[in-house]
Amino acid sequence: MKGRIIARAPATGKCETCKYWRPHVVYDYIGYCEKHRRITMNDDTCPYYEPLEIREGEFYWCSTCKTRVSWEEAAEYLKKGYLLHRGAYVEPDIKEELYSVF
DSSP states (O other), X not given: OOOOEEEEOOOOSBGGGBTXXXXXXXXTTEEEETTTTEEEETTOBOTTOOBOEEETTOEEEETTTTEEEEHHHXXXXXXXXXXXXXOOBOOTTHXXXXXHHO
């Protein structure tokens, strides 16, 4: 059973505030759309857009802080204008980028 809705992200119509979009863990201007099943940009728009809802008892990814937060923190961060998502997208080949650092 889903928890009750505590807050909603502003309805901008853009991917970055959509509940189906997961920002890339490193490059937060690109992400994965669960509806389209492909990579999109944060300022893209589409007919499937639904604003993110913060629900009691769930965890969220804060792309502003680059960390996971609880629903209580998410509700407060949303008031401050932080970008929150239901999760982050970690691409399968991210390890290649990590190896190139060393």
